[in-house]
Amino acid sequence: MFELGVVYRNIRRADKAAADGLGKFGSATVHEAMGRVGLMKTYMRPIYAGAQVSGTAVTVLLQPGDNWMLHVVAEQIQPGDVVVAALTTDNTDGFFGDLLATSFQARGARALVIDGGCRDVRTLQEMGFPVWSRAISAKGTVKSTLGSVNIPVVCAGALVHPGDVVVADDDGVAIVPAAMAGTTLEAAAAREANEGAKRAKLASGVLGLDMYSMRGPLEQAGLKYID
Amino acid sequence: MFELGVVYRNIRRADKAAADGLGKFGSATVHEAMGRVGLMKTYMRPIYAGAQVSGTAVTVLLQPGDNWMLHVVAEQIQPGDVVVAALTTDNTDGFFGDLLATSFQARGARALVIDGGCRDVRTLQEMGFPVWSRAISAKGTVKSTLGSVNIPVVCAGALVHPGDVVVADDDGVAIVPAAMAGTTLEAAAAREANEGAKRAKLASGVLGLDMYSMRGPLEQAGLKYID
């Protein structure tokens, strides 16, 4: 947050198995498994529907209207990473397009999460390189002011340390601190384990009121039925 | 609007034939047929394109970050209903996901209209359960504060009484008071009756200026053509 003009080359990435495993649960389950925290703001939307990824964060802090540091962060990408780009201020310019995506993809990045704008969205979809962004914008950027790479950043309201796990899908983007990746994976798996049984019950017409034993608490809270 | 902690079990639903029939006309035609009123705000968007539904409203008033009452309203759903969820304040949390959708669908609900957030959107699309919402959000909710079921609510700027007809499609969401359902159906049908002829004329190159006899009124209003 507070150092400009620096690039940290050595970061501790979350356990790879955990980082990979969290992806299949999706952002909603992962965020619940952490205790209902860790989500980015809802204005972060995928540029195309259906992508679901997880990976380890490499972070970058950008200046408004300036994408210079996206070239710097490219060199720090390792296979399995997701680039998380924060900004020093609100700005929707098109910091990222198909050329940078080609480079990121070549380095092994799985996705970009950017609290700014993105362009060439049709080409990105054809390439299969998903982006979660605050805007789509054809607006170009300059390359003249330094930001930083692999410092902790606040992206769309979420604190992201380099190496944290990023889980992104159609519902949004969740961040799991690297140290919590393993326990969160277990909690997510446990949470999903009995979802099938619940779904079957609800599909058969059983009410959540009964399945979750809510009638007592509701009555105690004062709920009144009127015919 | 003004009673918290109550569930009205007996509501007078709009005539079923009218409620069903209005769906095929869509929100734009229905709103015109009522005299250009009855629409929700434009921030209400379908979570996937192409759904077009109508049905009778069961209403629920939710507290911010709390989806307890969605379980309560589930029990009041009858086949052909559309659940309309209003909030006591602006909040985009993910009140609704695939488990509740399974339950609503099992009860015969056709859709949810919610002035809050929705999650599990990919699964909802696979299930064919359409939702119109103000946001998509992975954010979970608690179950601790009472709202109400089947009271009149204001949802996204529109007043909805239980039993009113809800018409929703890619253009938005329209509400038809139960007592006006029949006449609105007739007016919508009349409105559409001559659309085909109009469309054919316009497609052949006839101008709306002539088809609607606008040249006189435009001249009278002072319109000047400059070569």
Place this chain on the structure above:
Amino acid sequence: MFELGVVYRNIRRADKAAADGLGKFGSATVHEAMGRVGLMKTYMRPIYAGAQVSGTAVTVLLQPGDNWMLHVVAEQIQPGDVVVAALTTDNTDGFFGDLLATSFQARGARALVIDGGCRDVRTLQEMGFPVWSRAISAKGTVKSTLGSVNIPVVCAGALVHPGDVVVADDDGVAIVPAAMAGTTLEAAAAREANEGAKRAKLASGVLGLDMYSMRGPLEQAGLKYID
């Protein structure tokens, strides 16, 4: 901007070959080719994905909640035109739907760009008539107050003169002044000429840092690497 109640019938359209040619480059490349100017605000979105058009602007200035002038502008459309509709104030009503689209299409219009709302979006997609708008809204409009046709307008933050070239795609909407259409076409072509080579290099793993010789300037700007 400053004349209400007038329709200019004779406008100087940009060179047709240039207007047509610019479309294939898309809004991002065209805006870069002009020196990174000329874009509308990012809230302007296509009502369906995948459309990419260019054409010469016929402009119209609308009053809030009033689409009367869209019928007036229809008569001024020539094949290859794109209608650009500005408003005298912020308003998201559904000024445009399938009937007007039928008329516009019959006159040879390629698209509509409107700083207001649009409805009948499913039918418009079936017709293949693309619209870039600030909102989707079922709300109908009246026909009672004059605006103007073919005066210079500000639409979504961009100045548009009648006859200018409009380039619109999934990334947004760019405006090229008629007098700059030819040189912009050349600049866009030049810009794209070496994109293939760049893309191939980046795909092979070459970094932008090296391809664009950024390491020196970054060091000079003070960038520090920390291991």
Place this chain on the structure above:
Amino acid sequence: MFELGVVYRNIRRADKAAADGLGKFGSATVHEAMGRVGLMKTYMRPIYAGAQVSGTAVTVLLQPGDNWMLHVVAEQIQPGDVVVAALTTDNTDGFFGDLLATSFQARGARALVIDGGCRDVRTLQEMGFPVWSRAISAKGTVKSTLGSVNIPVVCAGALVHPGDVVVADDDGVAIVPAAMAGTTLEAAAAREANEGAKRAKLASGVLGLDMYSMRGPLEQAGLKYID
């Protein structure tokens, strides 16, 4: 909500003593006294600070960019009324200025609450005529399309029937249904009765934790203190 082109001349106003009495409690206390409901959206702000009013609602529904019905509602104002102006769509134009304020004030209106824009704000402050609005705008309006007077309206998310009590201050705008005015006044008075004692305790350093006996419930909810 659903009738355009009508003016109801005879409305049942809330009890005058209750309507007058509620004003001194302010919007926050009144909304609490009703059970935490009845507030307009937070975007409704006073055009100048410090005004605090209450009165009986006369309602008007306006079309976008059109203030014709404000002249119609003026005739229906009685001393002690507050005019509540709703719109059929989102619009921030300057529907109301010093001339209309002069007329409203002459009729005995205490304030205007409008889900649109207001202008001449300096003069209105000099006149001592308070307005709560969604925007300040110099934009003028036309007089050409009918709305309605004294029908139920939704204004800034709140349902308002003619005759309801409007309570407005620096914190916002609350609506009390006419039938609840008396009981709400009593509840508000009861609520305020022991505020002085509470304030004195808190000022002396007693904590809300103790004054409200929250330590037990917090512990039961699982709160942990870490040294």
Place this chain on the structure above:
Amino acid sequence: MFELGVVYRNIRRADKAAADGLGKFGSATVHEAMGRVGLMKTYMRPIYAGAQVSGTAVTVLLQPGDNWMLHVVAEQIQPGDVVVAALTTDNTDGFFGDLLATSFQARGARALVIDGGCRDVRTLQEMGFPVWSRAISAKGTVKSTLGSVNIPVVCAGALVHPGDVVVADDDGVAIVPAAMAGTTLEAAAAREANEGAKRAKLASGVLGLDMYSMRGPLEQAGLKYID
């Protein structure tokens, strides 16, 4: 709009008497006098209440997060000017503070209108240098990318040519093209001439319905009174 990196030194300013005279009428009257056009968006607000100015525009186009060109425009200011700063994209950074204000004031500028952020607002109020801005922000800016000075710009939705008249007050900001300054001044004066008489009538209880002879047109439009 379309030239970056240029400074026009010789601009034709509107007639000084007209530019000065328009100020006393305020933005609402001036905008009406032009035919209800020429206003900036309502998000432009004064940093302190009560200022009312007019003057001739010197324009500047800024890049996001970069205030370099504000130093360039300072040199082009002449006494009686108002600086109008547009941006190439949406950005709320604090481009302007007390040091630049000191310089602008020393050059004779009367105000700044900026489609971005402003800081040091307390000091600016003490200095008596009014600013209309889209935001207040402590965020600093860099000086590294060129924009332009005295080209036509779009600022907050309004087209401004260098030399146009700017009229700003608590209601907003209006732009009068230089060539229309004289006639607009006359029209504004004519408009205000009989406002006193109107106000007196309305204050005495005469209704706008009668003063403007609206009863006939309302009846013709179909307005119905219901007792």
Place this chain on the structure above:
Amino acid sequence: MFELGVVYRNIRRADKAAADGLGKFGSATVHEAMGRVGLMKTYMRPIYAGAQVSGTAVTVLLQPGDNWMLHVVAEQIQPGDVVVAALTTDNTDGFFGDLLATSFQARGARALVIDGGCRDVRTLQEMGFPVWSRAISAKGTVKSTLGSVNIPVVCAGALVHPGDVVVADDDGVAIVPAAMAGTTLEAAAAREANEGAKRAKLASGVLGLDMYSMRGPLEQAGLKYID
């Protein structure tokens, strides 16, 4: 960010002299002194103009529509603290009013910074207890769901650790990490030291172009003057 239901009682506050000293420089200077970082979003506004404070942060994380933890944090306040309240989601309810302010003030708090709503604003101004908030709202809250106290939080886009220095004034809110308080104070002092000289020069008519030696760099960047 990631622990719910905990209260840290022992936090390391920034050096008191530094925390106190930073206040007089204001948010803009302090943010510049840190290298142009550390600001909250511009939507955070003071509820009344003119307050300027600094102090050490005690932090609290709140759930939407629930102010229970504000009572918990009250006990952790020490004289000279500023309470920083973050939320788990966007919510504008009125979490804070005059009773809590009385308690906070009694404990020695200097201000509240809250990424939610505030009410009783007139009374708070009379009490001299400043609040920076995202909204003013009369909406009440419940007390039923745990958050946390004195964990790191993201408030309005800024990362805040307990013990950090908060600097707030009319321009916004800046956060200085506790470990940087001393050096930031020095840097701020150094920055202000020659502001007086600069101001005098600019007031005498010297241009920033000359005072900052910008003419060369501007020419090198390609700026062209056109007569």
